[in-house]
Amino acid sequence: MNCVHCGAPLPGKTIRCPYCDTLNDVDLRRMQENLGKEAASDRKCPRCDILMKSVDLGIDGTFYIERCERCLGLFFDPGELEHVLDVSTQPPDEVDRERLNVMIEEEYLDERRPVKYLKCPVCHELMNRKVYGAKSGVIVDYCSQHGVWLDGGELAQLVKWADAGGIKVDAEAKERDAKSEARRERFDRILKQKEEEGRGGGGSIRSDDALSMVLRGFFGW
Numbered sequence: 001m002n003c004v005h006c007g008a009p010l011p012g013k014t015i016r017c018p019y020c021d022t023l024n025d026v027d028l029r030r031m032q033e034n035l036g037k038e039a040a041s042d043r044k045c046p047r048c049d050i051l052m053k054s055v056d057l058g059i060d061g062t063f064y065i066e067r068c069e070r071c072l073g074l075f076f077d078p079g080e081l082e083h084v085l086d087v088s089t090q091p092p093d094e095v096d097r098e099r100l101n102v103m104i105e106e107e108y109l110d111e112r113r114p115v116k117y118l119k120c121p122v123c124h125e126l127m128n129r130k131v132y133g134a135k136s137g138v139i140v141d142y143c144s145q146h147g148v149w150l151d152g153g154e155l156a157q158l159v160k161w162a163d164a165g166g167i168k169v170d171a172e173a174k175e176r177d178a179k180s181e182a183r184r185e186r187f188d189r190i191l192k193q194k195e196e197e198g199r200g201g202g203g204s205i206r207s208d209d210a211l212s213m214v215l216r217g218f219f220g221w
């Protein structure tokens with residue numbers, strides 16, 4: 001994507017052109033033709049502390065998210081961002097791992113500034129930060145109760161990520177995590193059982209003997 005003012009290529013995860021300082025409205029570009037009415041919102045932008053607007057993305061009829069007109073950040077209620085990515089991107093048959101690897105290396109323009117924790121626009125508690133989805137490189141602010149905040153440029157980056165097959169990669173990573181968690185639980189259970197057997201049998205088995213038995217059994221040593 002290029003700056004609308006000077007034409008310079010825009011880095012990912014930002015709307016501010018590093019050359020001419022123009023704010024580029026990149027996030028809703030793809031949804032532009034479907035955009036419906038705007039309405040006043042009673043939620044404030046966590047960055048600018050001014051009231052945001054409800055914007056209708058026109059997905060499945062009407063679909064409102066909140067947007068700050070000053071910084072162009074977006075707030076999504078729980079599940080809304082996933083839905084937007086789902087309907088507005090075309091995941092490829094083959095995951096484009098090369099592109100994902102490039103994306104994860106992309107720095108935030110303001111990476112060296114200290115991290116500022118933002119308040120949830122709904123409950124006003126400080127939000128948490130996490131990387132959204134495996135290999136996206138996009139760090140989002142979220143309230144576990146009320147939703148997720150994206151700074152300007154982050155939605156466009158997540159759209160690119162989803163277009164490269166990121167959602168699939170994320171699902172695979174979650175599945176791997178669940179498997180290794182299940183494996184760990186099973187390991188703990190066997191270890192505990194062996195220890196109890198050891199104790200029950202007059203205490204002749206020490207716990208490290210129990211451990212090595214478990215390891216042998218578990219990994220087939």
Ligand SMILES: [Zn+2]
Pocket residue numbers: 003004005006007008017018019020021022
């Ligand atoms: Zn520019």
Ligand SMILES: [Zn+2]
Pocket residue numbers: 045046047048049068069070071072073
């Ligand atoms: Zn703002």
Ligand SMILES: [Zn+2]
Pocket residue numbers: 120121122123124125143144145146147
């Ligand atoms: Zn909240």
